[in-house]
Amino acid sequence: MNRLQLVENIFKKKSLLCVGLDTDLGKIPRHLLSEEDPVFAFNKAIIDATKDYAVGYKINTAFYEAQGIKGWVSMEKTVNYIPKDIFTIADAKRGDIGNTSEQYARTFFQTYPFDSITVAPYMGEDSVKPFLQFEGKWAIVLGLTSNAGSADFQLQQCGNELLYQRVLRTVATWGTPENIMFVIGATRKEQLQEVRALLPEHFFLVPGVGAQGGDVDTVCRNAMNKDGGVLINVSRGIIYASSGDDFAERANEEAGKYQKGMEQYFH
Amino acid sequence: MNRLQLVENIFKKKSLLCVGLDTDLGKIPRHLLSEEDPVFAFNKAIIDATKDYAVGYKINTAFYEAQGIKGWVSMEKTVNYIPKDIFTIADAKRGDIGNTSEQYARTFFQTYPFDSITVAPYMGEDSVKPFLQFEGKWAIVLGLTSNAGSADFQLQQCGNELLYQRVLRTVATWGTPENIMFVIGATRKEQLQEVRALLPEHFFLVPGVGAQGGDVDTVCRNAMNKDGGVLINVSRGIIYASSGDDFAERANEEAGKYQKGMEQYFH
Numbered sequence: 001m002n003r004l005q006l007v008e009n010i011f012k013k014k015s016l017l018c019v020g021l022d023t024d025l026g027k028i029p030r031h032l033l034s035e036e037d038p039v040f041a042f043n044k045a046i047i048d049a050t051k052d053y054a055v056g057y058k059i060n061t062a063f064y065e066a067q068g069i070k071g072w073v074s075m076e077k078t079v080n081y082i083p084k085d086i087f088t089i090a091d092a093k094r095g096d097i098g099n100t101s102e103q104y105a106r107t108f109f110q111t112y113p114f115d116s117i118t119v120a121p122y123m124g125e126d127s128v129k130p131f132l133q134f135e136g137k138w139a140i141v142l143g144l145t146s147n148a149g150s151a152d153f154q155l156q157q158c159g160n161e162l163l164y165q166r167v168l169r170t171v172a173t174w175g176t177p178e179n180i181m182f183v184i185g186a187t188r189k190e191q192l193q194e195v196r197a198l199l200p201e202h203f204f205l206v207p208g209v210g211a212q213g214g215d216v217d218t219v220c221r222n223a224m225n226k227d228g229g230v231l232i233n234v235s236r237g238i239i240y241a242s243s244g245d246d247f248a249e250r251a252n253e254e255a256g257k258y259q260k261g262m263e264q265y266f267h
Numbered sequence: 268m269n270r271l272q273l274v275e276n277i278f279k280k281k282s283l284l285c286v287g288l289d290t291d292l293g294k295i296p297r298h299l300l301s302e303e304d305p306v307f308a309f310n311k312a313i314i315d316a317t318k319d320y321a322v323g324y325k326i327n328t329a330f331y332e333a334q335g336i337k338g339w340v341s342m343e344k345t346v347n348y349i350p351k352d353i354f355t356i357a358d359a360k361r362g363d364i365g366n367t368s369e370q371y372a373r374t375f376f377q378t379y380p381f382d383s384i385t386v387a388p389y390m391g392e393d394s395v396k397p398f399l400q401f402e403g404k405w406a407i408v409l410g411l412t413s414n415a416g417s418a419d420f421q422l423q424q425c426g427n428e429l430l431y432q433r434v435l436r437t438v439a440t441w442g443t444p445e446n447i448m449f450v451i452g453a454t455r456k457e458q459l460q461e462v463r464a465l466l467p468e469h470f471f472l473v474p475g476v477g478a479q480g481g482d483v484d485t486v487c488r489n490a491m492n493k494d495g496g497v498l499i500n501v502s503r504g505i506i507y508a509s510s511g512d513d514f515a516e517r518a519n520e521e522a523g524k525y526q527k528g529m530e531q532y533f534h
Binding site for chain 2: 159
Protein backbone atom coordinates (compact mmCIF):
# COMPACT_ATOMS: atom_id res chain seq x y z
CA MET A 1 0.00 0.00 0.00
CA ASN A 2 1.44 3.38 -0.89
CA ARG A 3 1.25 6.51 1.21
CA LEU A 4 -1.59 8.08 -0.78
CA GLN A 5 -3.83 5.05 -0.27
CA LEU A 6 -3.06 4.99 3.45
CA VAL A 7 -3.73 8.69 3.86
CA GLU A 8 -7.01 8.49 1.91
CA ASN A 9 -8.25 5.72 4.18
CA ILE A 10 -7.25 7.68 7.28
CA PHE A 11 -9.25 10.72 6.14
CA LYS A 12 -12.21 8.63 4.94
CA LYS A 13 -12.51 6.87 8.30
CA LYS A 14 -11.32 9.84 10.36
CA SER A 15 -9.23 7.33 12.22
CA LEU A 16 -5.61 6.58 13.11
CA LEU A 17 -6.52 3.32 14.82
CA CYS A 18 -4.36 0.27 14.33
CA VAL A 19 -5.65 -2.88 16.03
CA GLY A 20 -2.94 -5.16 17.39
CA LEU A 21 -3.63 -8.84 16.90
CA ASP A 22 -1.43 -10.19 19.72
CA THR A 23 -3.58 -13.27 19.81
CA ASP A 24 -2.74 -15.57 22.71
CA LEU A 25 -4.43 -18.97 22.99
CA GLY A 26 -4.38 -18.54 26.76
CA LYS A 27 -6.42 -15.34 26.59
CA ILE A 28 -9.10 -15.88 23.95
CA PRO A 29 -12.64 -16.86 25.01
CA ARG A 30 -12.86 -20.52 26.04
CA HIS A 31 -15.68 -21.37 23.64
CA LEU A 32 -13.38 -20.73 20.66
CA LEU A 33 -10.96 -23.47 21.67
CA SER A 34 -13.19 -26.11 20.06
CA GLU A 35 -12.81 -24.40 16.66
CA GLU A 36 -10.47 -26.03 14.15
CA ASP A 37 -8.25 -22.91 14.19
CA PRO A 38 -9.11 -20.97 17.36
CA VAL A 39 -6.61 -18.18 16.67
CA PHE A 40 -8.02 -17.48 13.22
CA ALA A 41 -11.63 -17.79 14.45
CA PHE A 42 -10.82 -15.14 17.07
CA ASN A 43 -8.99 -12.85 14.63
CA LYS A 44 -11.75 -13.15 12.03
CA ALA A 45 -14.36 -12.08 14.58
CA ILE A 46 -12.15 -9.20 15.79
CA ILE A 47 -11.48 -8.00 12.23
CA ASP A 48 -15.19 -8.14 11.36
CA ALA A 49 -15.96 -6.20 14.53
CA THR A 50 -13.34 -3.47 14.11
CA LYS A 51 -12.73 -3.02 10.39
CA ASP A 52 -14.99 0.03 10.08
CA TYR A 53 -12.88 1.89 12.61
CA ALA A 54 -9.37 0.57 11.88
CA VAL A 55 -6.92 1.86 9.28
CA GLY A 56 -4.32 -0.75 10.22
CA TYR A 57 -3.88 -4.20 11.71
CA LYS A 58 -0.65 -5.16 13.40
CA ILE A 59 0.13 -8.85 13.72
CA ASN A 60 2.62 -9.58 16.49
CA THR A 61 4.39 -12.50 14.84
CA ALA A 62 5.87 -13.87 18.12
CA PHE A 63 2.46 -15.06 19.28
CA TYR A 64 2.03 -17.01 16.03
CA GLU A 65 5.60 -18.34 15.83
CA ALA A 66 5.27 -19.80 19.34
CA GLN A 67 2.55 -22.12 17.97
CA GLY A 68 4.90 -23.53 15.32
CA ILE A 69 3.47 -24.46 11.91
CA LYS A 70 -0.11 -24.05 13.16
CA GLY A 71 0.69 -20.46 14.09
CA TRP A 72 2.04 -19.60 10.65
CA VAL A 73 -1.11 -21.07 9.11
CA SER A 74 -3.26 -18.90 11.39
CA MET A 75 -1.15 -15.86 10.53
CA GLU A 76 -1.46 -16.44 6.80
CA LYS A 77 -5.24 -16.85 6.99
CA THR A 78 -5.44 -13.71 9.13
CA VAL A 79 -3.41 -11.44 6.88
CA ASN A 80 -5.36 -12.67 3.86
CA TYR A 81 -8.66 -11.98 5.62
CA ILE A 82 -7.86 -8.33 6.36
CA PRO A 83 -9.64 -6.08 3.84
CA LYS A 84 -7.24 -4.95 1.12
CA ASP A 85 -7.72 -1.25 1.85
CA ILE A 86 -6.44 -1.62 5.42
CA PHE A 87 -2.70 -1.32 6.10
CA THR A 88 -1.07 -4.48 7.47
CA ILE A 89 1.98 -4.63 9.74
CA ALA A 90 4.10 -7.70 10.48
CA ASP A 91 5.37 -6.73 13.92
CA ALA A 92 8.39 -8.99 13.66
CA LYS A 93 11.32 -6.76 14.74
CA ARG A 94 13.68 -8.30 12.20
CA GLY A 95 17.10 -7.06 11.06
CA ASP A 96 20.35 -8.78 10.05
CA ILE A 97 23.20 -8.47 7.55
CA GLY A 98 22.11 -7.61 4.02
CA ASN A 99 21.62 -11.02 2.44
CA THR A 100 19.68 -12.16 5.51
CA SER A 101 17.47 -9.07 5.79
CA GLU A 102 16.67 -9.68 2.14
CA GLN A 103 15.31 -13.10 3.10
CA TYR A 104 13.17 -11.52 5.83
CA ALA A 105 11.84 -8.97 3.35
CA ARG A 106 10.90 -11.78 0.98
CA THR A 107 9.23 -13.62 3.86
CA PHE A 108 6.89 -10.81 4.84
CA PHE A 109 6.44 -9.02 1.50
CA GLN A 110 6.30 -11.99 -0.91
CA THR A 111 5.69 -15.27 0.93
CA TYR A 112 3.13 -13.37 3.06
CA PRO A 113 1.40 -10.24 1.73
CA PHE A 114 2.14 -7.70 4.46
CA ASP A 115 2.42 -3.99 3.64
CA SER A 116 5.09 -3.41 6.24
CA ILE A 117 7.40 -4.97 8.80
CA THR A 118 8.93 -3.61 12.00
CA VAL A 119 12.74 -3.54 11.86
CA ALA A 120 15.43 -3.25 14.58
CA PRO A 121 18.14 -0.70 13.68
CA TYR A 122 21.15 -1.94 15.71
CA MET A 123 22.98 -3.49 12.72
CA GLY A 124 22.79 -0.32 10.62
CA GLU A 125 22.18 0.63 7.02
CA ASP A 126 22.72 -2.65 5.17
CA SER A 127 20.35 -4.37 7.61
CA VAL A 128 17.51 -1.94 6.86
CA LYS A 129 17.93 -1.19 3.14
CA PRO A 130 16.74 -4.59 1.84
CA PHE A 131 13.28 -3.79 3.26
CA LEU A 132 13.10 -0.61 1.16
CA GLN A 133 13.41 -2.27 -2.24
CA PHE A 134 9.78 -3.29 -2.62
CA GLU A 135 7.24 -0.97 -4.29
CA GLY A 136 4.46 -0.02 -1.89
CA LYS A 137 6.08 -1.80 1.07
CA TRP A 138 7.40 -0.18 4.25
CA ALA A 139 10.03 -0.68 6.94
CA ILE A 140 8.83 0.54 10.34
CA VAL A 141 12.08 1.07 12.20
CA LEU A 142 12.35 1.08 16.00
CA GLY A 143 13.10 4.60 17.21
CA LEU A 144 11.90 5.04 20.76
CA THR A 145 10.07 2.11 22.32
CA SER A 146 7.55 2.29 25.17
CA ASN A 147 9.07 -0.32 27.50
CA ALA A 148 11.24 0.24 30.56
CA GLY A 149 14.27 -1.14 28.69
CA SER A 150 14.24 1.85 26.32
CA ALA A 151 16.27 3.63 29.01
CA ASP A 152 19.15 1.16 28.72
CA PHE A 153 20.40 2.26 25.29
CA GLN A 154 17.84 4.36 23.37
CA LEU A 155 17.87 7.15 25.95
CA GLN A 156 21.63 7.18 26.45
CA GLN A 157 23.63 10.20 25.38
CA CYS A 158 25.32 9.60 22.04
CA GLY A 159 27.48 12.55 21.02
CA ASN A 160 25.27 15.64 21.30
CA GLU A 161 21.98 13.76 21.16
CA LEU A 162 20.27 10.66 22.53
CA LEU A 163 20.77 7.35 20.74
CA TYR A 164 17.15 7.14 19.52
CA GLN A 165 17.44 10.65 18.08
CA ARG A 166 20.54 9.61 16.20
CA VAL A 167 18.71 6.52 14.97
CA LEU A 168 15.76 8.58 13.72
CA ARG A 169 17.97 11.16 12.03
CA THR A 170 20.25 8.58 10.42
CA VAL A 171 17.68 6.00 9.33
CA ALA A 172 15.52 8.72 7.76
CA THR A 173 18.33 9.36 5.24
CA TRP A 174 18.22 5.73 4.01
CA GLY A 175 14.78 6.02 2.47
CA THR A 176 11.85 8.39 2.21
CA PRO A 177 8.62 9.13 4.08
CA GLU A 178 7.05 6.88 1.42
CA ASN A 179 8.84 3.72 2.58
CA ILE A 180 10.04 4.32 6.15
CA MET A 181 7.97 4.82 9.30
CA PHE A 182 9.22 4.81 12.89
CA VAL A 183 8.05 3.16 16.07
CA ILE A 184 7.66 6.00 18.58
CA GLY A 185 6.44 4.71 21.93
CA ALA A 186 6.24 8.16 23.40
CA THR A 187 3.57 9.04 25.88
CA ARG A 188 4.86 12.44 26.98
CA LYS A 189 3.90 15.65 25.20
CA GLU A 190 7.44 17.07 24.99
CA GLN A 191 8.88 13.91 23.54
CA LEU A 192 6.18 13.65 20.88
CA GLN A 193 6.65 17.30 19.89
CA GLU A 194 10.39 16.91 19.72
CA VAL A 195 10.19 13.80 17.52
CA ARG A 196 7.64 15.43 15.23
CA ALA A 197 9.87 18.50 14.88
CA LEU A 198 12.80 16.25 13.95
CA LEU A 199 10.78 14.35 11.34
CA PRO A 200 7.89 16.47 10.09
CA GLU A 201 6.87 14.15 7.21
CA HIS A 202 7.21 10.58 8.48
CA PHE A 203 4.49 8.34 9.79
CA PHE A 204 4.92 7.12 13.37
CA LEU A 205 3.58 3.85 14.69
CA VAL A 206 2.69 4.61 18.30
CA PRO A 207 2.23 1.64 20.61
CA GLY A 208 1.66 1.84 24.33
CA VAL A 209 -1.81 3.41 24.23
CA GLY A 210 -4.37 1.80 26.54
CA ALA A 211 -2.97 -1.08 28.58
CA GLN A 212 0.51 0.50 28.57
CA GLY A 213 -0.70 3.93 29.78
CA GLY A 214 -0.52 6.32 26.82
CA ASP A 215 -3.51 8.40 25.76
CA VAL A 216 -4.93 9.25 22.35
CA ASP A 217 -5.35 12.99 22.88
CA THR A 218 -1.74 13.56 23.84
CA VAL A 219 -0.58 11.67 20.76
CA CYS A 220 -2.99 13.41 18.37
CA ARG A 221 -2.33 16.92 19.69
CA ASN A 222 1.44 16.58 19.57
CA ALA A 223 2.37 14.16 16.81
CA MET A 224 -0.15 14.44 13.96
CA ASN A 225 0.85 16.11 10.71
CA LYS A 226 -1.16 17.17 7.65
CA ASP A 227 -1.46 13.55 6.46
CA GLY A 228 -2.47 12.21 9.85
CA GLY A 229 1.06 10.92 10.17
CA VAL A 230 0.39 8.61 13.08
CA LEU A 231 -0.91 5.07 13.50
CA ILE A 232 -2.00 4.51 17.09
CA ASN A 233 -1.85 0.86 18.01
CA VAL A 234 -4.17 -0.64 20.59
CA SER A 235 -3.99 -4.36 21.26
CA ARG A 236 -5.21 -5.69 24.61
CA GLY A 237 -7.60 -2.77 25.24
CA ILE A 238 -9.64 -3.83 22.22
CA ILE A 239 -9.12 -7.52 21.52
CA TYR A 240 -9.41 -8.60 25.15
CA ALA A 241 -12.10 -6.07 26.15
CA SER A 242 -14.16 -9.10 27.17
CA SER A 243 -13.20 -12.73 27.60
CA GLY A 244 -16.80 -13.89 27.27
CA ASP A 245 -19.18 -14.63 24.39
CA ASP A 246 -19.52 -10.89 23.79
CA PHE A 247 -15.80 -10.38 23.00
CA ALA A 248 -16.42 -9.20 19.42
CA GLU A 249 -19.25 -6.88 20.41
CA ARG A 250 -17.09 -5.36 23.14
CA ALA A 251 -14.12 -5.05 20.74
CA ASN A 252 -16.44 -3.20 18.36
CA GLU A 253 -17.49 -0.80 21.11
CA GLU A 254 -13.93 -0.13 22.25
CA ALA A 255 -12.64 0.39 18.71
CA GLY A 256 -15.56 2.75 18.14
CA LYS A 257 -14.65 4.76 21.24
CA TYR A 258 -11.04 5.09 20.10
CA GLN A 259 -12.14 6.23 16.65
CA LYS A 260 -14.56 8.79 18.18
CA GLY A 261 -11.67 10.15 20.22
CA MET A 262 -9.67 10.64 17.02
CA GLU A 263 -12.47 12.05 14.84
CA GLN A 264 -12.24 15.54 16.33
CA TYR A 265 -8.70 15.91 14.99
CA PHE A 266 -9.89 15.70 11.37
CA HIS A 267 -11.39 18.94 10.09
CA MET B 268 23.10 -27.55 26.82
CA ASN B 269 24.96 -26.13 29.78
CA ARG B 270 28.40 -24.55 29.70
CA LEU B 271 30.20 -27.62 31.05
CA GLN B 272 28.81 -29.84 28.27
CA LEU B 273 29.76 -27.29 25.63
CA VAL B 274 33.29 -26.90 26.98
CA GLU B 275 33.79 -30.67 27.22
CA ASN B 276 32.83 -31.09 23.58
CA ILE B 277 35.15 -28.26 22.53
CA PHE B 278 38.12 -29.90 24.27
CA LYS B 279 37.19 -33.40 23.09
CA LYS B 280 37.06 -32.28 19.44
CA LYS B 281 39.78 -29.62 19.80
CA SER B 282 37.46 -27.42 17.80
CA LEU B 283 35.63 -24.10 18.01
CA LEU B 284 33.89 -24.62 14.69
CA CYS B 285 30.26 -23.70 14.26
CA VAL B 286 28.80 -24.53 10.85
CA GLY B 287 26.24 -22.03 9.60
CA LEU B 288 23.29 -23.59 7.83
CA ASP B 289 22.24 -20.58 5.73
CA THR B 290 20.62 -22.94 3.30
CA ASP B 291 19.40 -21.21 0.17
CA LEU B 292 17.38 -23.15 -2.43
CA GLY B 293 19.07 -21.09 -5.11
CA LYS B 294 22.54 -22.24 -4.06
CA ILE B 295 22.28 -25.91 -3.26
CA PRO B 296 23.34 -28.52 -5.85
CA ARG B 297 20.74 -28.89 -8.61
CA HIS B 298 20.37 -32.63 -8.20
CA LEU B 299 18.88 -32.15 -4.72
CA LEU B 300 15.94 -30.17 -6.06
CA SER B 301 14.11 -33.37 -6.96
CA GLU B 302 14.15 -34.49 -3.30
CA GLU B 303 10.91 -34.16 -1.36
CA ASP B 304 12.58 -31.67 1.01
CA PRO B 305 15.70 -30.38 -0.76
CA VAL B 306 16.72 -28.09 2.12
CA PHE B 307 16.65 -30.89 4.66
CA ALA B 308 18.36 -33.31 2.24
CA PHE B 309 21.16 -30.76 1.86
CA ASN B 310 21.42 -30.05 5.60
CA LYS B 311 21.42 -33.75 6.47
CA ALA B 312 24.32 -34.38 4.12
CA ILE B 313 26.21 -31.34 5.45
CA ILE B 314 25.66 -32.39 9.07
CA ASP B 315 26.80 -35.95 8.35
CA ALA B 316 29.88 -34.57 6.61
CA THR B 317 30.89 -32.03 9.28
CA LYS B 318 29.67 -33.35 12.64
CA ASP B 319 33.05 -34.80 13.63
CA TYR B 320 34.61 -31.35 13.37
CA ALA B 321 31.77 -29.09 14.53
CA VAL B 322 30.88 -28.12 18.09
CA GLY B 323 27.94 -26.00 16.95
CA TYR B 324 25.41 -25.55 14.17
CA LYS B 325 23.85 -22.18 13.51
CA ILE B 326 20.56 -22.11 11.64
CA ASN B 327 19.90 -18.75 9.99
CA THR B 328 16.13 -18.71 10.41
CA ALA B 329 15.52 -16.09 7.71
CA PHE B 330 16.39 -18.55 4.96
CA TYR B 331 13.79 -20.98 6.32
CA GLU B 332 11.10 -18.39 7.06
CA ALA B 333 11.28 -17.15 3.47
CA GLN B 334 10.01 -20.58 2.36
CA GLY B 335 6.89 -20.28 4.54
CA ILE B 336 5.50 -23.42 6.20
CA LYS B 337 7.82 -25.66 4.14
CA GLY B 338 10.80 -23.81 5.57
CA TRP B 339 9.72 -24.27 9.17
CA VAL B 340 9.28 -27.99 8.49
CA SER B 341 12.81 -28.17 7.06
CA MET B 342 14.14 -26.25 10.06
CA GLU B 343 12.45 -28.54 12.55
CA LYS B 344 13.78 -31.67 10.81
CA THR B 345 17.24 -30.11 10.71
CA VAL B 346 17.49 -29.12 14.37
CA ASN B 347 16.20 -32.56 15.38
CA TYR B 348 18.79 -34.25 13.17
CA ILE B 349 21.76 -32.46 14.76
CA PRO B 350 23.50 -34.80 17.26
CA LYS B 351 22.43 -33.97 20.81
CA ASP B 352 26.00 -33.26 21.98
CA ILE B 353 26.42 -30.42 19.47
CA PHE B 354 25.32 -26.90 20.43
CA THR B 355 22.47 -25.45 18.32
CA ILE B 356 21.88 -21.79 17.58
CA ALA B 357 18.69 -20.25 16.18
CA ASP B 358 20.20 -17.23 14.46
CA ALA B 359 16.95 -15.30 14.57
CA LYS B 360 17.94 -11.85 15.94
CA ARG B 361 14.74 -11.52 17.96
CA GLY B 362 13.92 -9.01 20.73
CA ASP B 363 10.75 -7.18 21.77
CA ILE B 364 8.90 -6.04 24.91
CA GLY B 365 8.83 -8.59 27.71
CA ASN B 366 5.62 -10.51 27.00
CA THR B 367 6.59 -10.76 23.32
CA SER B 368 10.20 -11.83 23.90
CA GLU B 369 8.73 -14.51 26.15
CA GLN B 370 6.80 -15.84 23.14
CA TYR B 371 10.00 -15.88 21.07
CA ALA B 372 11.80 -17.75 23.85
CA ARG B 373 9.01 -20.33 23.89
CA THR B 374 9.23 -20.61 20.10
CA PHE B 375 12.90 -21.48 19.95
CA PHE B 376 13.39 -23.22 23.32
CA GLN B 377 10.12 -25.19 23.61
CA THR B 378 8.30 -25.40 20.27
CA TYR B 379 11.73 -26.04 18.67
CA PRO B 380 14.59 -27.55 20.71
CA PHE B 381 17.36 -24.99 20.15
CA ASP B 382 20.04 -24.45 22.80
CA SER B 383 20.33 -20.75 22.04
CA ILE B 384 18.96 -17.83 20.07
CA THR B 385 20.58 -14.63 18.84
CA VAL B 386 18.98 -11.52 20.34
CA ALA B 387 19.05 -7.82 19.36
CA PRO B 388 19.71 -5.51 22.34
CA TYR B 389 18.12 -2.22 21.20
CA MET B 390 14.99 -2.55 23.36
CA GLY B 391 16.95 -3.15 26.58
CA GLU B 392 16.72 -5.31 29.65
CA ASP B 393 13.11 -6.49 29.60
CA SER B 394 13.55 -7.54 25.95
CA VAL B 395 16.52 -9.81 26.79
CA LYS B 396 15.62 -11.23 30.21
CA PRO B 397 12.83 -13.59 29.04
CA PHE B 398 15.47 -15.56 27.10
CA LEU B 399 17.45 -16.15 30.31
CA GLN B 400 14.72 -17.99 32.22
CA PHE B 401 15.28 -21.42 30.67
CA GLU B 402 17.68 -23.92 32.27
CA GLY B 403 20.51 -24.82 29.89
CA LYS B 404 19.39 -22.29 27.25
CA TRP B 405 21.31 -19.23 26.09
CA ALA B 406 20.76 -15.74 24.68
CA ILE B 407 23.49 -14.74 22.24
CA VAL B 408 23.22 -10.96 22.22
CA LEU B 409 24.48 -8.77 19.38
CA GLY B 410 27.51 -6.80 20.53
CA LEU B 411 29.65 -5.89 17.55
CA THR B 412 28.56 -7.20 14.17
CA SER B 413 30.77 -7.80 11.16
CA ASN B 414 28.82 -5.85 8.54
CA ALA B 415 29.46 -2.34 7.24
CA GLY B 416 26.37 -1.05 9.05
CA SER B 417 28.00 -1.72 12.42
CA ALA B 418 29.60 1.72 11.99
CA ASP B 419 26.22 3.47 11.97
CA PHE B 420 25.37 2.97 15.64
CA GLN B 421 27.52 0.27 17.30
CA LEU B 422 30.75 2.18 16.75
CA GLN B 423 29.37 5.57 17.73
CA GLN B 424 30.66 7.29 20.83
CA CYS B 425 28.25 6.86 23.72
CA GLY B 426 29.43 8.70 26.80
CA ASN B 427 33.04 7.64 27.42
CA GLU B 428 32.81 4.44 25.37
CA LEU B 429 31.43 3.12 22.09
CA LEU B 430 27.83 1.94 21.95
CA TYR B 431 28.74 -1.73 21.49
CA GLN B 432 31.03 -1.54 24.53
CA ARG B 433 28.19 -0.13 26.57
CA VAL B 434 25.94 -2.92 25.25
CA LEU B 435 28.45 -5.62 26.24
CA ARG B 436 29.05 -4.13 29.67
CA THR B 437 25.37 -3.58 30.41
CA VAL B 438 23.92 -6.80 29.01
CA ALA B 439 26.54 -8.87 30.87
CA THR B 440 24.99 -7.71 34.16
CA TRP B 441 21.58 -9.15 33.20
CA GLY B 442 22.73 -12.75 33.30
CA THR B 443 25.86 -14.84 33.69
CA PRO B 444 28.52 -16.43 31.46
CA GLU B 445 26.35 -19.55 31.83
CA ASN B 446 23.37 -18.10 29.92
CA ILE B 447 24.63 -15.14 27.88
CA MET B 448 27.05 -15.13 24.95
CA PHE B 449 27.79 -12.23 22.61
CA VAL B 450 28.06 -11.89 18.85
CA ILE B 451 31.48 -10.36 18.23
CA GLY B 452 32.10 -9.88 14.53
CA ALA B 453 35.59 -8.59 15.09
CA THR B 454 38.36 -9.37 12.66
CA ARG B 455 41.03 -7.04 14.03
CA LYS B 456 43.46 -8.10 16.73
CA GLU B 457 43.08 -4.97 18.89
CA GLN B 458 39.31 -5.18 18.91
CA LEU B 459 39.30 -8.85 19.86
CA GLN B 460 41.78 -8.23 22.68
CA GLU B 461 39.81 -5.29 23.95
CA VAL B 462 36.52 -7.22 24.00
CA ARG B 463 38.14 -10.20 25.71
CA ALA B 464 39.62 -7.90 28.35
CA LEU B 465 36.19 -6.40 28.96
CA LEU B 466 34.51 -9.82 29.28
CA PRO B 467 37.05 -12.46 30.32
CA GLU B 468 34.52 -15.23 31.00
CA HIS B 469 31.88 -15.02 28.28
CA PHE B 470 31.63 -17.06 25.13
CA PHE B 471 31.71 -15.10 21.87
CA LEU B 472 30.03 -16.19 18.68
CA VAL B 473 32.33 -14.91 15.95
CA PRO B 474 30.87 -14.69 12.44
CA GLY B 475 32.63 -13.23 9.46
CA VAL B 476 35.35 -15.85 9.10
CA GLY B 477 35.94 -17.12 5.56
CA ALA B 478 33.65 -15.48 2.99
CA GLN B 479 33.51 -12.27 5.07
CA GLY B 480 37.28 -11.95 5.47
CA GLY B 481 38.17 -12.84 9.07
CA ASP B 482 40.77 -15.44 9.90
CA VAL B 483 40.86 -18.23 12.48
CA ASP B 484 44.33 -17.56 13.83
CA THR B 485 43.63 -13.94 14.69
CA VAL B 486 40.46 -14.95 16.53
CA CYS B 487 42.08 -17.85 18.41
CA ARG B 488 45.17 -15.89 19.42
CA ASN B 489 43.27 -12.89 20.70
CA ALA B 490 39.88 -14.03 21.92
CA MET B 491 40.16 -17.53 23.37
CA ASN B 492 39.96 -18.04 27.12
CA LYS B 493 40.60 -21.09 29.34
CA ASP B 494 37.29 -22.68 28.29
CA GLY B 495 37.82 -22.03 24.60
CA GLY B 496 35.37 -19.18 24.94
CA VAL B 497 34.75 -18.71 21.22
CA LEU B 498 32.51 -20.29 18.63
CA ILE B 499 33.79 -19.47 15.15
CA ASN B 500 31.02 -19.59 12.60
CA VAL B 501 31.69 -20.49 8.99
CA SER B 502 28.75 -20.75 6.60
CA ARG B 503 29.37 -20.30 2.89
CA GLY B 504 33.02 -21.37 3.07
CA ILE B 505 31.92 -24.84 4.12
CA ILE B 506 28.37 -25.51 2.93
CA TYR B 507 28.91 -24.09 -0.54
CA ALA B 508 32.50 -25.31 -0.99
CA SER B 509 31.21 -27.11 -4.07
CA SER B 510 27.93 -26.81 -5.94
CA GLY B 511 28.38 -30.23 -7.54
CA ASP B 512 27.73 -33.82 -6.54
CA ASP B 513 30.77 -33.67 -4.28
CA PHE B 514 29.35 -30.88 -2.08
CA ALA B 515 29.32 -33.03 1.09
CA GLU B 516 32.81 -34.38 0.51
CA ARG B 517 34.12 -30.87 -0.03
CA ALA B 518 32.28 -29.59 3.05
CA ASN B 519 33.94 -32.38 5.02
CA GLU B 520 37.37 -31.34 3.74
CA GLU B 521 36.82 -27.65 4.47
CA ALA B 522 35.45 -28.30 7.96
CA GLY B 523 38.45 -30.56 8.58
CA LYS B 524 40.83 -27.80 7.52
CA TYR B 525 39.19 -25.32 9.86
CA GLN B 526 39.38 -27.80 12.75
CA LYS B 527 43.05 -28.49 12.00
CA GLY B 528 43.70 -24.75 12.17
CA MET B 529 42.12 -24.65 15.62
CA GLU B 530 43.69 -27.83 17.05
CA GLN B 531 47.04 -26.16 17.78
CA TYR B 532 45.38 -23.81 20.27
CA PHE B 533 44.43 -26.72 22.55
CA HIS B 534 47.31 -27.99 24.66
